Amino acid sequence: MEEDIKTAHQKKADAIIPVVHWGLEYMTSENAEQQSIAKSLAEWGSTAIIGMHPHVVQPIKTIKIVRNGSQDSISIPVAYSLGNFISNQRDINRDGGIMVKLFFLKKNGKVLITDVQYLPFWVWRLQGDNKEFGLKRGYYVITQKQLNMLRGDDAQKAAIFFENVRKILSENKEWIAE
Numbered sequence: 001m002e003e004d005i006k007t008a009h010q011k012k013a014d015a016i017i018p019v020v021h022w023g024l025e026y027m028t029s030e031n032a033e034q035q036s037i038a039k040s041l042a043e044w045g046s047t048a049i050i051g052m053h054p055h056v057v058q059p060i061k062t063i064k065i066v067r068n069g070s071q072d073s074i075s076i077p078v079a080y081s082l083g084n085f086i087s088n089q090r091d092i093n094r095d096g097g098i099m100v101k102l103f104f105l106k107k108n109g110k111v112l113i114t115d116v117q118y119l120p121f122w123v124w125r126l127q128g129d130n131k132e133f134g135l136k137r138g139y140y141v142i143t144q145k146q147l148n149m150l151r152g153d154d155a156q157k158a159a160i161f162f163e164n165v166r167k168i169l170s171e172n173k174e175w176i177a178e
Helices: 002-011 033-046 144-149 152-169
Strands: 019-021 050-053 057-066 073-081 098-108 110-126 137-145
Touching: 002 098, 033 050, 033 057, 033 073, 057 098, 057 110, 057 152, 073 098, 073 110, 098 152, 110 152, 137 144, 144 152
Parallel strands: 019 050, 050 073
Antiparallel strands: 057 073, 098 110, 110 137
């Protein structure tokens, strides 16, 4: 990974965002190995780091580092796990995920991330056609603003998912959820 980051820098990449397959399945917090790898990736020159694999949302945190003898620290955002996007995993915390939006600023030839936002979503497994909303049987990504589409058990499970994600992501106050 270090060589790939060096190569990207040599090729003048504006931003380098490794997407890493790591962590323990179903654990809603990152482990020491993830933290160690993230620190190395940040030190090697990553702009941000995105994690996958645990099948649940894990925190978005920052690593503060000083590069190239500068006196100013840089904040490198790390989304340890985005959860599941479209999946048939229906257990608690496994039935959804987050999308992450990174805001970049290029100044004096350097790219910095000025903000990180996330959008949680729950995966709705529609088992039959839904005439009310014109939907066919299948899987749908539902945001919190779309909870009115859900009824009964689905509405309750989605509400629990959104509350759990809020708790998991509230650990880091630097990046505020939208």
